[in-house]
Amino acid sequence: MPLTPSTPSPTHAAILSAALALAAPLGLALPACADDTPEPMRRIAFQVERTSQVDNDRVTAIMRVTHDDVDPARLAGRVNADMSWALERARAVEQVEVRSGQYRTNPVRERQRITGWTASQELILSSGAVERVTALVGALQEKLQLASLEFSVSDATRREVEDGLIAQVIAGYQARASLIRDALGARSHELARLDIHTSSPPPMPVRMHAARLASAESAPPPAVEGGTSTVTVTASATIELR
Numbered sequence: 381m382p383l384t385p386s387t388p389s390p391t392h393a394a395i396l397s398a399a400l401a402l403a404a405p406l407g408l409a410l411p412a413c414a415d416d417t418p419e420p421m422r423r424i425a426f427q428v429e430r431t432s433q434v435d436n437d438r439v440t441a442i443m444r445v446t447h448d449d450v451d452p453a454r455l456a457g458r459v460n461a462d463m464s465w466a467l468e469r470a471r472a473v474e475q476v477e478v479r480s481g482q483y484r485t486n487p488v489r490e491r492q493r494i495t496g497w498t499a500s501q502e503l504i505l506s507s508g509a510v511e512r513v514t515a516l517v518g519a520l521q522e523k524l525q526l527a528s529l530e531f532s533v534s535d536a537t538r539r540e541v542e543d544g545l546i547a548q549v550i551a552g553y554q555a556r557a558s559l560i561r562d563a564l565g566a567r568s569h570e571l572a573r574l575d576i577h578t579s580s581p582p583p584m585p586v587r588m589h590a591a592r593l594a595s596a597e598s599a600p601p602p603a604v605e606g607g608t609s610t611v612t613v614t615a616s617a618t619i620e621l622r
Contacts, residue, residue, distance in 0.1 A: 424564075424618070427615065428617065429612060429613070432541050432610070433608045434611050438510075441517050441529050442505075450496040462524065469520065478505060480503060514604060528585060529586040531609075532582075533580075542578050542613055545578075546613055549613050557619050569619045570620045576615050581609035
């Protein structure tokens with residue numbers, strides 16, 4: 381039997397007409413005009429960096445007491461006695477932060493046999509008063525040995541310098557964004573993203589020969605120069621040209 385197209389029922393025809401009437405005002409079935417297509421975004425990313433040389437205003441000294449003994453208990457007593465002596469004198473100096481550091485014990489071997497023990501403990505001195513630390517180091521070398529001396533920028537000074545550099549990189553961003561906009565013939569620009577990064581300079585070690593154990597009279601304070609560190613602030617920006 382031949383198939384013939386079915387004729388929509390009066391009810392279906394009424395529903396279809398109503399749906400088309402609702403769709404037309406909303407533009408649901410009409411293609412978008414070319415003038416309504418948004419322009420593709422033109423985004424440019426760039427960086428601005430500012431640096432400053434800052435005087436190191438904080439010093440950290442690490443001193444160490446070391447002893448050898450065949451008796452572990454006696455060895456620990458010798459190390460503890462010297463550390464207690466050093467802590468008592470260091471804590472009496474104002475404006476100097478004092479704390480004990482790592483404690484190490486290692487066996488002394490001879491032909492795969494333990495013949496004794498060596499033990500050491502650190503004393504850490506830190507302050508913005510450089511002269512006080514270096515004088516204390518000289519006094520403590522009566523029984524302790526200077527392991528390292530490092531200069532750095534204090535947190536307060538670093539934050540103050542970073543705040544000034546942040547203002548500079550923002551001004552630099554504004555100038556460079558305007559330069560890019562004008563060079564590319566754009567009418568205007570908008571900020572799409574701005575990230576600001578700061579970098580803390582690592583402590584600067586002072587190169588010096590290890591001081592031998594000596595009396596306070598024969599171990600003067602180390603003559604050192606604090607030097608400078610570089611503080612850097614970077615702005616990573618993305619602008620959208622119009």
